[in-house]
Amino acid sequence: MEQLLSFAGENINMIYIVILSVFVGIEVISNVPSILHTPLMSGANAIHGVVIVGAIIVMGHADPENFIALILGFIAVILGTLNVVGGFVVTDRMLEMFKKKK
Amino acid sequence: MEAYLLEIFYLISSVLFVIGLKMLSSPETARKGNLIAAGGMTLAIFATIFMHVDNDGHRIGNFMWIFSGMAIGTALGWMSAKRVQMTAMPQMVSIFNGMGGACAALIGLIEFPHYIHSGETLTLATIFGGLIIGSVSFAGSMVAFAKLNGNMKKDIRLPNYNTINNVVLVAILILTGFILTGMSGGSEIWVYILFISALFYGVLFVIPIGGADMPVVISLLNSFTGLAAAFAGFLYGNMAMLTGGILVGSAGTILTVIMCNAMNRSLFNVIFGAFGSGGATGTAGGPGNSDKSVKEISVSDLAILMNYSKKVIIVPGYGLAVAQAQHVIHEIETLLESKGVDVKYAIHPVAGRMPGHMNVLLAESNVDYSKLVEMEEINSEFATTDVVLVVGANDVVNPAAKNNPNSPIFGMPILEVENARHIIINKRSMNAGYAGIDNELFYDAKTSMWFGDSKKVLTALASELKAN
Numbered sequence: 290m291e292q293l294l295s296f297a298g299e300n301i302n303m304i305y306i307v308i309l310s311v312f313v314g315i316e317v318i319s320n321v322p323s324i325l326h327t328p329l330m331s332g333a334n335a336i337h338g339v340v341i342v343g344a345i346i347v348m349g350h351a352d353p354e355n356f357i358a359l360i361l362g363f364i365a366v367i368l369g370t371l372n373v374v375g376g377f378v379v380t381d382r383m384l385e386m387f388k389k390k391k
Numbered sequence: 392m393e394a395y396l397l398e399i400f401y402l403i404s405s406v407l408f409v410i411g412l413k414m415l416s417s418p419e420t421a422r423k424g425n426l427i428a429a430g431g432m433t434l435a436i437f438a439t440i441f442m443h444v445d446n447d448g449h450r451i452g453n454f455m456w457i458f459s460g461m462a463i464g465t466a467l468g469w470m471s472a473k474r475v476q477m478t479a480m481p482q483m484v485s486i487f488n489g490m491g492g493a494c495a496a497l498i499g500l501i502e503f504p505h506y507i508h509s510g511e512t513l514t515l516a517t518i519f520g521g522l523i524i525g526s527v528s529f530a531g532s533m534v535a536f537a538k539l540n541g542n543m544k545k546d547i548r549l550p551n552y553n554t555i556n557n558v559v560l561v562a563i564l565i566l567t568g569f570i571l572t573g574m575s576g577g578s579e580i581w582v583y584i585l586f587i588s589a590l591f592y593g594v595l596f597v598i599p600i601g602g603a604d605m606p607v608v609i610s611l612l613n614s615f616t617g618l619a620a621a622f623a624g625f626l627y628g629n630m631a632m633l634t635g636g637i638l639v640g641s642a643g644t645i646l647t648v649i650m651c652n653a654m655n656r657s658l659f660n661v662i663f664g665a666f667g668s669g670g671a672t673g674t675a676g677g678p679g680n681s682d683k684s685v686k687e688i689s690v691s692d693l694a695i696l697m698n699y700s701k702k703v704i705i706v707p708g709y710g711l712a713v714a715q716a717q718h719v720i721h722e723i724e725t726l727l728e729s730k731g732v733d734v735k736y737a738i739h740p741v742a743g744r745m746p747g748h749m750n751v752l753l754a755e756s757n758v759d760y761s762k763l764v765e766m767e768e769i770n771s772e773f774a775t776t777d778v779v780l781v782v783g784a785n786d787v788v789n790p791a792a793k794n795n796p797n798s799p800i801f802g803m804p805i806l807e808v809e810n811a812r813h814i815i816i817n818k819r820s821m822n823a824g825y826a827g828i829d830n831e832l833f834y835d836a837k838t839s840m841w842f843g844d845s846k847k848v849l850t851a852l853a854s855e856l857k858a859n
Contacts, residue, residue: 318412329646333642333643375469
């Protein structure tokens, strides 16, 4: 219990951010028309690619002698980049088509 | 000094994510919104590479590894995203989602040895959170991809799969507790067992879910990955990851619920009630339908019928997309319009393989945006419509959803095409639709069947219309 409380206390800023972000996430997309569901899902998919930042941190501080960490980190960087780049490009392609209004 | 700057860059990134997501939910601003979010991402990535300092004051190293990894990922991601057919879009999103999940899982795998002996139970719990959710998301997305891509045609349902899944899930939680409380004696092997169990659970989670529900599952897995990213953000105290991950986690969950509502089903029902698995009720629309006869119509008759119509509504379904017939259908629409026929498209919210998928496909072939009418608006118009042309759609026009409580799609809102004067249904054969259920509409006196590959028959119709 004590450990839990001190953990909450030390990370209280982050806990605030988590809770407020949940509400922002809900609020931001609650009025989306159904034609945009697919692009929106795809765009959100690209945003969670932000996990690449974690992969960079892990890779950047990995011990150059520790090959397992290097290789896993390397794969993580590749996969994270795939998520980001692929996600944004595919979303852009979908949305490009909506622009051709006459 | 630089550390503060990095935090400010992360703050800007987070704000850009929120603005981008907001703009993505309106058609006029969506494309710009996507670019804004991408800008936020670029900022977060490069700020991290050049400014991040860990607790011991070390800067980011291993630049060669990082940049070559990013180059490979960019090349692969860019090419596959540019090349993918619009019809295969849902699979693509599923793959990218799986990659993000795998990335989060790998971070967990690399980080846990640093904390397993430290006694920092809650930090370790954060790592396991990212590890487990990321693995489930990765494995689940790969199964969803295989299903949508047709590599896994049959829904595999183990007997009592719900029980099995729950047992595995509970086992994962117990194992996590076992490691966290230190009862495992800090042995790393248990973490790998946890990792493999989570992958296994991801497979079990998605495998029994029917193809028609795949969009919902992808959206759900999407929010899982968001959550996994947020766990990693918590671990590093990284605000960009934290806000980005949570935003997607919560927005993704709401989007999943919205999608479920469009099909009039609860999320619980999608996950635990597997579509079409309800035993006897889930199979065909009852006996007897096979002896009922259907009427067929020829291309020339159809062309004449359409020529003398005032109002035609086209109901496009996934079959149209598979046959790549979206361009021909646009041609037919233009031909009919030039003859003074009023043509509209009726778009069911779940037409295609994902909500909004059909709009994307028709927009690709330059169909005017304002001609795409959503279900609620167009349903009242069918009564005044001369001809409804249903192309490669089945379940979304199945009246069983309204009047057969035993049907697995009962309660799903449908396009009420049965109110129109003539109903023409183009299908390749009499096979049941994606959900695997028969459609009584085919046997309606007003209905004529028009068999053949959508692209072929529509091309024939287009030339017939030109000749007249």
